[in-house]
Amino acid sequence: MVRRTRGALVAAAMVAGLAACGSGGAAEHGRTLTFWTFQPLTPQGGQILERLRTDFEKANGVTVKLVQIPKDDYNTKLGTAIASKNVPDGGYLDQPLVSRYALDGTILQVPAGTIDEKEFYAGGLETNKVGGRLYGVPLDITTVGLYYNKKLVPTPPRTWDELKQAAESVHRADPKTAGIVVPKGDGYGAWMWPGFVAGAGGTLVDEKAKKVTFDEQPAVDALQLWVDLLKSSPRSITDADKAFENGLAAMTISGPWDISTIRDQFPDLDFGVAPLPYKNEPASNIGGENAVVFTGTKNADLAWKWLKHLTAPDSSVALAEAVGGYPANIEGAGIAAAKMGPEHAVFIEALKATRARPAVPQWIQINDEIIAPALESALTGKVAPRQALSEAGAKARTLLGWNG
């Protein structure tokens, strides 16, 4: 009995000694930060995340627990975790969710001085702002551009008129080839559409004035463009699997994620990437990931430090590579542009003209349930673009409770 007690004492002393050895005296010491990320698409991506984590752990003497979740399941899992009060300290958050989570108090406002806002692309930063306040930091951003088949379209169109002409001449030369894969009236198409609206000088909503603007002229023009393009780009051709990659369509609109896929799977396709054609001014839509800190964390200071680490130029280049987007950090994007090649440089240039999605909590629902069906009803020729959008605008006003 005595013996056993003594043994336990020795063990306890040893543990205490070990703990004392590891102590660096820093306030953070020994704390564990739990952070949720999207599961990287490649093993290399996983290694990059791992490196960012160990760097931070070493520098601060803390443990960072990364929980990797497939992107498609992320929001569902996060919602469940929040409902069961099992929230991580911080995590990724889809851009359109920031306003929702900020308004219901699920995430914390970013303390002043955490990041220098000037170091980031305005479009990416804007996706973190709700009512002018910052609720997250932009990790990586992305946008779409015009992919063109160099054999069918030697010089990429810059404007809408040139785009229409290019599509028509391709389809005229060979009726079995479509000019361009026109986006669909679904959630994904509705995500790309704002890039066109902005290219005509328009916006979707004015949050400050509480005004819906996606039924105004620029938006009508953007939708009319898509409708017009369908004449030279029948759906019966473009609905085929990978119509652009297989040479059935001369152009398509997509993001940087397709560059490597096309190279791998269609090495013979001679393609180029150009900025999104515009009517009045270059513009593009935006996608990407933000990082936030959840209310109820006991490690807020450490979490902000971690996010500062993730958004620094070097880390942001690595992180963007891991998730397949571009650094939201301007200096980081410059490094990435030099490293990644000319097609990527086109997208990175386009990041300057990206516009954030409206920061209203119901945006996903408006995008999917109101705008997308309106686009589709115009694209199928059932309703004229102006009417489709004015009906959608009225619905959005009712849903948002706005008058304008």
Next chain:
Amino acid sequence: MASPVPAARPTAAPDPGRRRRRPGTGRRDHLVGWLLVTPAVVYFAVFLLYPALSALYYSFTDWDLRSEANWVGLANYADLFTDDVKYPHFWKSVRVTLQYTLIAVPLTLGTALAQALLVNAVRRGSNVFRLLLFLPVVTAEAAVGAIWRWLYDPQYGLINSVLGLFGVPPQNWLNTPELVIPALAFIAAWQCGISMIIYLAGLKGIPASITEAATIDGAGPVQRFRKVVFPMLRPTTFYLLVTGVIAALQVFGLVYVIFSGGGGKGAAGGPEQSGLAYVLHLYLFAFRYDAMGAACAMSFILLVFIMIITAVQFRFVKQEAA
């Protein structure tokens, strides 16, 4: 749930003097019984009853998964039925699901029965055919979605090429609103393996003497099927009909996979919501639009509807073997 003790029945106790405990009815045995069913009861309570009751509660609230739920009474139910701004596609999803059920269930049962008859007729290697016909059931939903997207492809699809042999012009199956539901129902029929196995069991249960007697009486194969086999399979058909309708009304995975396209593009209901199944619509509101309260209400509307449909089937469909 616990069966009443025989002693509780008035007829079982004519003489108090004879109320001796028999094995299996004692208090101790009750305890053992309860212990034995505890895992099942706990499972039922924790994973089915409690979630179902909380869902019922949340269906009367504006819960969004994150903030406190506020009681809104019947507002969710009323809005679902009447508010076409908040829920523009609710009725569409109801129509889609009913159409799907009406096409998919008969098609599945017909295919399953045909397959079962064929497999039953095979003398050699019926195991192989059974396996081949059952494979679609155990194939991962994601793979099924990818394969059928190729089969239905408007330019390269095998379906269009085969139809082309008969002079049918190529169709854009998954992108033409009118064709979406038949296309989905066809996939469901292809996945009828479980029904096929149950039909096969039913066929094996028909005594050979009966069919032989019918043959001796001069009945041909068609007559034998119509007058003997099909009527004798009626309990099987009834069971498959009821469970098939319930499953069809809850179709989700297939539609989700076919139309989500992958790559984080999000799930949608197909062209012009023509494939927006009820449960997919519910899922979108629960997890994409943060309207868990309304989604719970949708699930209870579906529950009540399924109960009514099932009761109607029990009342009006013949279930006994003739």
